[in-house]
Amino acid sequence: MSDARRTPPPSRGHAASAPAATRSPESADGTPPPSVLAAHRLRLGYAGRTVVDGVDLAVPAGAVTAVVGPNACGKSTLLRGLARLLAPAAGTVTLDGTDIHRMPARALARRLGLLPQQAVAPEGVTVEGLVRLGRYPHQRMLTPWSEADQAAVEEALARTGTDALRDRPVDQLSGGQRQRAWIALALAQDTPLLLLDEPTTFLDLRHQLDVLDLVDELNTEAGRTVVMVLHDLGQAARYADHLVVMCDGRPAAAGPPADVLTAELVEKVFQVECRVVPDPETGTPLVVPRARPGGRGHRAARPR
Structure with a gap:
């Protein structure tokens, strides 16, 4: 994976840029429009x-959607x-x-x-x-x-930087290496729609950015629709066209990051005062928690 890119293209996440969902329904080479995934009640x-x-x-077709929210909110x-992977008690996807439950596997x-979040090889x-x-x-x-x-496998290994690990048993890899191997499997599947559950788990900052840059590349260059669960609000705002903020099992807000991510929303959903x-x-929204009285962050702000 390239080390050269550490931020997405300037248009990603900027309020002035056109959302990916408004892209042409058919490319110049005649490829079909992106698939539309939706949940109903x-x-x-x-x-x-x-x-x-x-x-x-409704997941915006041709866009990157990030699902965020506190622990145990249903992301x-x-x-x-x-x-x-989970049959609905009611409603449809x-x-x-x-209906995806009527489609052949x-x-x-x-x-x-x-x-998935905890894949087992x-x-x-x-x-x-x-x-x-x-x-x-x-x-x-x-x-x-x-x-x-084989070409799809080789491309997936190269994109994720796992080609040098190809002969290593997965159960002997570090957590970050295993995560990249699983991402490579998902890429080799070569689907127009990709769902990633906490893809940056176990990764250090460099490899988190590598994975998110790869997601951006798959979207902008390969036209894939991506839905990913993330914890870092700044990364979600930087890399996603569309945010879904979950709270208590339902979306508290959804839309472009610049419209959705406000101090009021963060305090309501995460119980954290911030700017x-x-x-x-x-230029995308960046959440800066306010220092808590008596806390480490508060003391660090004092002159020494």
Whole structure:
């Protein structure tokens, strides 16, 4: 993964830029428009406990959407529902108007890829072996492994900087290396719609930025629609075209970061007093928590 890019293109996240959802429905080469993923009165939960309740949500096609919110607000549960890993207690999830629970699994897997939060690799599998699993939805009975399959694997390894790790067992990697291997699998699946649940988990700052730059590249250069769960509000505002702020199982706000991310919203959802200022690098919203009386941050502000 390149070290040269540390901020997204200047247009990313700026209020003056046109949102990705307004892009031309068909490119010059005749490729089809991005798929539209939506939830309708969606209710999700576990063992009779409701976690996501009555959500109506339309994912902007051709854009990067970041889902943010406090712990246990339903972010990952919502993503699991959108990916068909969790059956709804009520409501539906549709892809281009079709209920995803009525679609053949292999057909859905060719259109929607997922990086789950706590993925578990088969015991002893190598990095390349893991990434090759991403080509499974494209395989046909009695059809041999093709040059196109291998090319997709090689590109995914190169994009994620895991090509040097291809022969290493996944269970012997560091947390950050494993995360990048799983991202490579999702890329090899080569779907127009990609769901990422906390893709920067276990990564240091450099590799967090590498992953987010890669997400931006996949969107702007490959036209993929991306939905990702993030914790860092500044990174979400910098890299996303669209924010969904979850609170108590429902969206508290949704829209462009510059419109959504306000001090009032942060205090209401996160119970943190803050200032929201322009990021000096990109102009996107940057959340600066106020120092708490008697706290470390308050004392650090005093002259020494």
